[in-house]
Amino acid sequence: LDPKGVVIAGREEIGLSLGAVGEVRAALAGRYASALRQRISDEPPPSLYSVSRGTRVRVFVAMPVAVDGKVAGVVYLSRTPNNIVKHLYGERGKVVLAAIAILGGTLLIGLIFLRTVSRPIYALMERTNRIAAGDRAAIRPLDHHGTREMAALSDAFLDMAEKLHARSDSIQTFATHVSHELKSPLTAIQGAAELLRDSGSAMDEAERRRFSDNIVTDAGRLNLLVRRLLDLARAENLAPSGESTSLSAALALLPTGDRLALRVEAGGETGLRISAENAAIVLANLIDNSVRHGATLVSITAASAGGKATIQVSDDGAGISPSNRARIFEPFFTTRRDCGGTGMGLGIVLALLKAHDGTIRLVDSERGARFEIILPAA
Structure with a gap:
């Protein structure tokens, strides 16, 4: 195009003025310009997958030609871009490599998913069915967990299964004892x-x-x-009430009698994180146990340190034989059945203390029996 926008070289447009075209006008002003317009053609459009330029748009570019700082002319070009199919065909090597890489990556991800997620899940499902059928040997860790999350899930499930089996065994044993x-x-x-x-x-x-x-x-x-x-x-089945009491307040709820002497040697005002009624039940069962073993004196000492209260209940009775020490907290175990003992007193004590985050154990004593109770201090 000359400085006025008239075509001076080209195909069939020589002599045609294009100065009114936007991008040509910009180029005559010394600026590069381009435009994208819908293609208008008298020829029928090619098929969808033709390798010819079958796109419906055309790109127009105008570049100013400057001589001594002045626009001496404009180079004006237009072209129909390749369609996507032809472009991909031209880059078919890269496309094939990309497809192989994507397919390989997908297979790798699938294998990793199978090993780390699917296989452990199916193994856990199979283990679940075995446990449900009563197979106690199935309660063991999986050979392969895959992920840490799957390992945590498996451990939690197997721990639950173990507790349920233990609970079932306990109920069965308990039912046998009750029926007897x-x-x-x-x-x-x-x-x-x-x-x-x-x-x-x-x-x-x-x-x-x-x-x-x-x-x-x-x-x-x-x-x-x-x-x-x-x-x-x-x-x-007791839920902690959050109540607190002192040792002396719990002892005040015990019935008075002349069966034996009760002496608090130290720590009568020690605070306990348990209600007075439940603390009294614990002490009453221990005292009743002492009476059944021929005790005439029960001594109680208490102290608190480090957020824990320790209570020791001692008597001067016949004590507990070494052969029975490991069984005294079992429900229905008693050596005084002929005297009306049910063997459930210490079981009630243990259950009450567990419900309040407490413990009880039999400790060595020179005479009689001595129980040590540990409860959260108030």
Whole structure:
């Protein structure tokens, strides 16, 4: 184009003035300019996948030609860009390499996902089915966890399964003990009642009185056993109330009697993070245990340090034999069943203390028995 925008060299447009075109006008002013316009063609459009320039736009570029600082002319070009298919075909080598890389990366990610996520999940599902079927041997860590999160999930699940199995075993054992404890007095009551029914008229007054007393005694034992079972159930399902009390306040709730002497040697005002009623239940069961073992004196000492309160309950009774020390906290274990013992007192004590983040243990003593209780201090 000359300085006036007239075509002076080209194909068929020689002599045509393009000075009114925006990009040409900008180039005549000394600025580079370009434009993108919709393509208008009399020819039919090529097919979608034709390798010709089948795009529907055209690029126009105007570049000023300067001589001695003045615009002497303009180079004006236009071109239809290649369509995407032709461009990709021209770069087919790179496209193939990219496709191979993407496919390989996808396969690698799939393998990693299979090993780290899918396989451990299926293994855990298979282990779950085995545990549900009662296979105790299935409660063990997986051979391969894959990720730390999967390892944490597996450990949490297996820990839950172990606790559920332990709970199931405990319930089964407990049910066996309960049925045994209930069966003995029920059998005795049934036998005495049948004798009175069938032969009562032939008995003298003393015999009838003896069988009637046996029924009353066994019924009383059943009543005591049921009450102790309820106490144990409440203790095992007790939620901490957040209440606090002192040792002396708990002792004040105990019934007075002349069965034995009770002496607080130290720490009567020690604060305990437990309600006075529950603390009294703990102490009452320990004192009752001492009475059943022939104690005449129970000594209590308490102290607190480091946020913990330590209470020691000692007696001068017969003590606990070495062979029984490991079993004293088992439900229904007692050596005084003939004297009315149910073997549930220490079990209730242990459950109450656990509910309040406390512990109890039997410690060595020169005479009698000595229990050490640790509770959060108030």
